Amino acid sequence: MTRVLAVANQKGGVAKTTTSHTLGVALARRGRRVLLIDFDAQGCLTFSCGVDPEVLAVSVHDALIGRNKLGEVLIDLGELHLAPANIDLAGAEQLLLGRTGRDFALREALADDLGRFDDVVIDCAPSLGILTVNALTAATDVVVPLQCEALSHRGVAQLLDTIAEVRKYTNPALVVRGVVATMYDARTKHSREVLDDVQHRFGLDLVGAPVPKSVRFAEAPLRGVTILDHAPNSPGAHAYDTIADALLESGDASKR
Ligand SMILES: Nc1ncnc2c1ncn2[C@@H]1O[C@H](COP(=O)(O)OP(=O)(O)OP(=O)(O)O)[C@@H](O)[C@H]1O
Numbered sequence: 722m723t724r725v726l727a728v729a730n731q732k733g734g735v736a737k738t739t740t741s742h743t744l745g746v747a748l749a750r751r752g753r754r755v756l757l758i759d760f761d762a763q764g765c766l767t768f769s770c771g772v773d774p775e776v777l778a779v780s781v782h783d784a785l786i787g788r789n790k791l792g793e794v795l796i797d798l799g800e801l802h803l804a805p806a807n808i809d810l811a812g813a814e815q816l817l818l819g820r821t822g823r824d825f826a827l828r829e830a831l832a833d834d835l836g837r838f839d840d841v842v843i844d845c846a847p848s849l850g851i852l853t854v855n856a857l858t859a860a861t862d863v864v865v866p867l868q869c870e871a872l873s874h875r876g877v878a879q880l881l882d883t884i885a886e887v888r889k890y891t892n893p894a895l896v897v898r899g900v901v902a903t904m905y906d907a908r909t910k911h912s913r914e915v916l917d918d919v920q921h922r923f924g925l926d927l928v929g930a931p932v933p934k935s936v937r938f939a940e941a942p943l944r945g946v947t948i949l950d951h952a953p954n955s956p957g958a959h960a961y962d963t964i965a966d967a968l969l970e971s972g973d974a975s976k977r
């Protein structure tokens with residue numbers, strides 16, 4: 722069975738896109754057939770993959786509303802495939818709103834192509850709207866990137882409420898894999914404390930090693946690559962390797 726991993730947190734700027742892209746590449750380099758889905762109208766994942774969101778003829782939006790097959794909007798990047806997004810996706814919530822079964826649109830769009838991939842990674846937008854519910858409904862697994870700073874836990878409670886509702890109404894099998902600790906500052910006790918607090922408070926596991934804060938991460942997307950290529954021997958690259966390994970070790974979706 723294909724693992725469909727939603728990377729979700731409605732808080733902005735916590736490294737959802739960075740995590741989606743880097744994990745996608747790390748998984749591909751472990752021999753997995755990977756599809757990245759940009760599910761944010763900002764198109765940041767698309768841009769990070771070296772694709773200009775402005776010039777797309779078709780995007781994930783067209784597949785979501787049933788205008789195209791998902792296979793028709795995919796871009797083959799060699800190492801992996803991308804379902805790109807641009808500002809068109811901003812209209813999708815409105816279009817889906819009036820439809821019966823609106824929460825299942827992405828799951829349906831994916832159905833025909835799932836067999837082509839081992840891992841689908843969905844980069845969610847910073848919101849808990851219809852698009853994120855679609856992602857969580859299509860997913861087998863979800864990870865929550867978390868910037869370990871004061872008040873990080875506040876959004877997590879809300880996100881877990883949404884996940885609980887998704888489990889109840891649309892996707893009972895959804896597994897919360899845990900937290901990806903991002904922009905982690907190992908020099909301060911504070912980061913560790915916030916991470917411990919969130920883990921204990923919500924019973925969440927830490928997936929792989931914490932990802933240290935580093936300027937290398939901001940540089941990479943401008944070159945259309947991830948930190949795995951921009952700074953392969955950096956602690957940040959190693960951290961994402963451990964996260965990819967952790968996902969593969971304990972969580973082969975086909976064995977559940
Ligand atoms: N470990 C890190 N250390 C330092 N900067 C990082 C790290 N990870 C990501 N960043 C940077 O933080 C910024 C936000 O990251 P990113 O776009 O991945 O977050 P996001 O959660 O997808 O944001 P949004 O909510 O807007 O979609 C980017 O400039 C990115 O390069």
Ligand SMILES: [Mg+2]
Nearest residue numbers: 737738761765
């Ligand atoms: Mg993003």
